[in-house]
Structure formats: C-alpha cells, structure tokens
Amino acid sequence: MGYQFKPRLSLTLVTILAIILFAKLGTWQLSRAEEKETQFALLEQYAKQPAVSIPATGVELDDYLYRQVEVRGNFVAEHTIFLDNKLHQGVVGYHVLTPLQLVNSPMHVMINRGWIAGSSDRSILPEVVTPAEQVVITGIVDSPWIKALSLSDEQVTANVWQNFDLDLYQSQSGLTLQPLLLLQQDSEIKDGLMRQWKKPDSGSSKNIGYAFQWFSLAVATLIIYLVLNVKRKGSN
Incomplete structure (x- = not known):
C-alpha cells in the first residue's frame, strides 16, 4: 500500500507563513552578526592608530x-x-x-x-x-x-x-x-582608580547561534507539515 500527499489549505498557509517568518528572523540575525564583525574590525583598526585630538x-x-x-x-x-x-x-x-x-x-x-x-x-x-x-x-x-x-x-x-x-x-x-x-586609559595621575576596561569581542557568535535556531525551526516546521499531510492510500 502506497502513500499520498493530501495537504490541507489552512495548514499549508500557516506553514508557509511560519517558514517565511523563521527564515526572515534567521537572516536578520546573520545581518546583525555581520554588522558586529564589521564594528569589531573597526575597533581593532582604531586600536593600532595614534590618538587624535x-x-x-x-x-x-x-x-x-x-x-x-x-x-x-x-x-x-x-x-x-x-x-x-x-x-x-x-x-x-x-x-x-x-x-x-x-x-x-x-x-x-x-x-x-x-x-x-x-x-x-x-x-x-x-x-x-x-x-x-x-x-x-x-x-x-x-x-x-x-x-x-x-x-x-x-x-x-x-x-x-x-x-x-x-x-x-x-x-x-x-x-x-x-x-x-x-x-x-592608564596615566600618571595618582587617583587610585582602576582602569582595566574589558576588551569587547564582536559578539557575532551569539547572533549566528540565534540564526541557526531560527533556520532549524523553519526546517522543523516543514518536516512536521510533511508528516501531517502524507498519509497511506485508503486511510481516512
């Protein structure tokens, strides 16, 4: 006995909208990661340059x-x-x-x-x-x-x-x-203050992780949609 694909219109529309939403959120997170990488590269570049007034x-x-x-x-x-x-x-x-x-x-x-x-x-x-x-x-x-x-x-x-x-x-x-x-930054001024500023990383890895989660949700949504709509021939 074979299988047949019998999608319902309402479920199909919901699935398409969900996949589009998850894909857009994943793409947005990737763009944020790229922005942070660019910003971090700029920070590294400026750190090597002499001070300006x-x-x-x-x-x-x-x-x-x-x-x-x-x-x-x-x-x-x-x-x-x-x-x-x-x-x-x-x-x-x-x-x-x-x-x-x-x-x-x-x-x-x-x-x-x-x-x-x-x-x-x-x-x-x-x-x-x-x-x-x-x-x-x-x-x-x-x-x-x-x-x-x-x-x-x-x-x-x-x-x-x-x-x-x-x-x-x-x-x-x-x-x-x-x-x-x-x-x-540290100077010859003896004021007793600590100036150990934390050097920031780009933070892009977090956005890439979020993007992976959103894309995974899009794939999972598609798989669930297929499972729910593929039925044995002759079944109700």
Whole structure:
C-alpha cells in the first residue's frame, strides 16, 4: 500500500507563513552578526592608530566612536557623578565620571575615570582624588548613553546614577558636553582608580547561534507539515 500527499489549505498557509517568518528572523540575525564583525574590525583598526585630538567645537559621535583620542583641560570636580553597581574582581563599586573642560573653551568632555570600591554603608560615597591642575587624558571613545540593569526605579539619587544619560546630565549640570564618553586609559595621575576596561569581542557568535535556531525551526516546521499531510492510500 502506497502513500499520498493530501495537504490541507489552512495548514499549508500557516506553514508557509511560519517558514517565511523563521527564515526572515534567521537572516536578520546573520545581518546583525555581520554588522558586529564589521564594528569589531573597526575597533581593532582604531586600536593600532595614534590618538587624535578632540576639537573644542561640536563633533559627531560616529566620527570618533571607538577611536583613541587625547584631550587637554581641567576637571570640574564639583560635577563628578558615580555610576552605581559596577563590579571589579567580584567587588561592588562605582565608575567615577567627571567632566573635563577643554582648554580655552566652554566645551566639556565626560571622562569615565575608572572604578573605585564602595563602602558597606552605601550612603557614604568614596573619596576620589581629582587633580586641580591642567591634565592631558588619553582614552577610547564610547557612547555617552550607558544603559545597565537597574534594581531601582530611581535612576538618579544626588550624584549617584544607575545609568548615565548625556542629555539628562547636561540639563541638570548646565554644562555643554561633546556627545561622547571617554574611557580613560592608564596615566600618571595618582587617583587610585582602576582602569582595566574589558576588551569587547564582536559578539557575532551569539547572533549566528540565534540564526541557526531560527533556520532549524523553519526546517522543523516543514518536516512536521510533511508528516501531517502524507498519509497511506485508503486511510481516512
């Protein structure tokens, strides 16, 4: 006794739509993986280039993102903020962010100066040494909009922030800042801050894994469709 293929129209339509959806999601994940690989290659390329200077006039983030830059100016210590819940070797602490006023300019650059341990009493902030004299800071440009998991609905408490938002900071401080965040690299400044920035990988492997899952679902959907619609001749 042979077999025959007797598909139902409704099941066929649902199957086609599902396969198209899964295939599109898989393709999108592959495109995201390619974007991340390109971004990572750019980061590696910039790391080998000498530092460039940030001008006193306004710049665009995309022109400097991930590049090594150098800025000269004075820290504005009274506008220092602390990003909460930052880990270093398993110890909870803060990232210290202080704006740097560029030489002979009203423009500022926000500097992530590094990590410092917090105390057991979270109401007491650690003391940070901030140079009063003019300094030269070298670092890597990052996005000034840092989003992290927060356990509190209150994002800003005095000068302790859960997430850094450049627009909100400018409105509260009254300062004019370049649209970037500078991750300070090790320097001769003795401020006790740790500056061991984690070197990011491309992250493309995760997207490729997701793409494989979506394509697998598309194949599984097709197999299930065939199994449900192939019947023995003479069966109901």
